[in-house]
Amino acid sequence: MLQKNLLVMNKVTAGYPGHLALKDITFQVDAGEAIAIVGPNGGGKSTLLKVIMGLLTPFSGEVLILGENPYKNRLVKRAIAYLPQQSAINPHFPALIEDIVQLGLYSEIGLLKPVDKSHQKRIHEALDEVDMLGMLGEPYEHLSGGQKQRVLIARALVSKPQLLLLDEPTTGLDLPSQKGILQIVKNLTVADKLTVIAVTHDQFFLKNWAERILRIEQVLSFNGTANSYFERRED
Amino acid sequence: MLAIFEYTFLWRSLAAAVLIGSLCSFLGVFVVLKGLSFVGAGIAHGAFAGVALAFLIGANPFMMGLLFSLIMVWLIGISSRKGNLNVDASTGILFAVTMALAVLFIGMMRQYNTELFGFLFGNILAVSGQDLYYMGLVVIGVFTVLILGYRAFYYWAFDETMAQASGIPLPQIFFLFLSLLAVSIVASLKVVGELLVTAFMVIPASSAYQLTYSLRRMIVISIFLGALASLVGLIISFVWDVPSGASIVLILGLEFLLSTLFSPKKRHFRRGRGEKIER
Secondary structure, three states: OOOOOOEEEEEEEEEEOOEEEEEEEEEEEOOOOEEEEEOOOOOOHHHHHHHHHOOOOOOEEEEEEOOEOOOOOHHHHHHEEEEOOHHHOOOOOOOEHHHHHHHOOHHHHOOOOOOOHHHHHHHHHHHHHOOOHHHOOOEHHHEOHHHHHHHHHHHHHOOOOOEEEEEOOOOOOOHHHHHHHHHHHHHHHHOOOOEEEEEOOOHHHHHHHOOEEEEEEOEEEEEEEHHHHHHHHHO | OHHHHHOHHHHHHHHHHHHHHHHHHHHHHHHHHHOOHHHHHHHHHHHHHHHHHHHHHOOOHHHHHHHHHHHHHHHHHHHHHHOOOOHHHHHHHHHHHHHHHHHHHHHHOOOOOHHHHHHHHOOHHHOOHHHHHHHHHHHHHHHHHHHHOHHHHHHHHHOHHHHHHOOOOHHHHHHHHHHHHHHHHHHHHHHHOOOOHHHHHHHHHHHHHHHOOOHHHHHHHHHHHHHHHHHHHHHHHHHHOOOHHHHHHHHHHHHHHHHHHOOHHHHHHHHOOOOOEOO
16 A cells, blocks of 8 residues: 655755765655656765665664654665666676566565565566566576666566656667667656656656755755756756 | 505595685685685785784694784774775785795794795695594585675675675675685695695696686686696696695686687677777
């Protein structure tokens, strides 16, 4: 069942020793929203994703996911899936595409639980969702940048998350691949009603997908609809 | 030639070579994928400094080597996690400091110690039954941890942030892996020596990387190539009376050359002229 207020950030201040990256960030995300996070490099966008994922404890403020504190209730973190920037991943990693997708089941199967038929079925469904099922058994290394990104999205989807975090999902891809990723993310938000938060600099992606935009420049300098964001920029 | 197998010590040496070859080659897969080969070299230097101190004060060289290498691992881990240094820089500093310590300890000895220099270059023919027993324990222990923790190590090798977001305790995995590395390097010192142990950590895994697209198969091939090179290298060293560590590493180098020449990856890219498929 969809729950309103999937994510609540209340006066969150966070950063690293000697560096304040986010200051007094307050916003809420409802189930099914398509939210883009924009802002200058070093403005705190990636730090915000880390805070949402529970990887960085804020100095102050409150983060609630599905009404729970992710730093106290680790199980709630299973509701979140994350797609990193592709540049962070070794493009020649020795793995078949289904092996990569299976990694997304880790929070469920842990170290020792065997991968059974139901898990296999979910891996196939996730690959089907990103139109990559036909490439089952293909080495990850053989794929184009766009196909690699699709496989990584399948890895995120296989855990059946309620909140999907995307970090620059189209950066470094050619135009056809960008359009392909845009269509997949659109399907996830429109057809599957999945809540998606994407950090992006891609104007094409922003204009064609985002419903709401948050601009982060250490503080939250804009929080509104995509239309109002672009109208304000054109003024 | 078959007469050489009548010697009991040779059987011991062969068993030790296969054990160490397999051990280092398994760990080497993650060393190569995570780009930690310099850390392996650094730990080997740290262990040698410990061995040198042990000979100076009359302590157990294995225990002292292990202590030094574990201290080194923890210092590398802490400085890279908490400080502003990356793993390479902190390893570089400790590499130099421990090497200086080793030179200092050797300089303080009153006479030339051939046994100590055995740890530098390896002397597999001197492996005793007790050495073999401890090596076996280390191999069983390290293999057990790597197999049980396989999914976590796999995820860690693929992407640290995704792994951490999925609940894998990253600092603990990192420290655990470096500790396994330290224990394995110390166990390998007597066989291949401090200077050549790094080759064992890097070459079989790099050769296997050329031959497969699956991590599981890469591990199996790496272990096979490491064990095979140990076996062949040792037999060559015995038959032609040449240093064992050097002949083992040269066989590893030959394996790498052949796996690169006959790599299916090379054929794939030649067929596709280096362009990736888009379906």
